[in-house]
Amino acid sequence: MIFKVLYQEFAxxxxxxxxxxxxxxxxxxxxxxxxxxxxxxVNIEYIQVLNEDHLAYEKQSEDFQVENV
Structure with a gap:
């Protein structure tokens, strides 16, 4: 699954x-x-699991990149 993480750069x-x-x-x-x-x-605000439709929408953004952590 792909998760969208909203965060602040510093904890x-x-x-x-x-x-x-x-x-x-x-x-x-x-x-x-x-x-x-x-x-x-980092200071994690929210973690959201992306369903297929939401993932397809996010992939349209030029900033979309799955992090390799």
Whole structure:
């Protein structure tokens, strides 16, 4: 499955909508995504599993790239 992760670049940052970034991670569960990102020291706001339709929509973006973590 592909998960969309919304996060702040630094773990100490308070979430601010204008600075929220996103990345896409392939994993089996949300817990696995969190384990993979633990070393990156980011402040995870939200993790969303993408269904087929939503994934197809996200792939249309030029910024779409599945992270290799």
């Amino acid at each position: 100490s940052e308070v979430p601010v909508r204008e600075r929220t970034q996103s990345m896409y991670v392939e994993a089996k569960t949300e817990r696995e995504v969190r384990k993979k990102l633990a070393e990156k020291n």
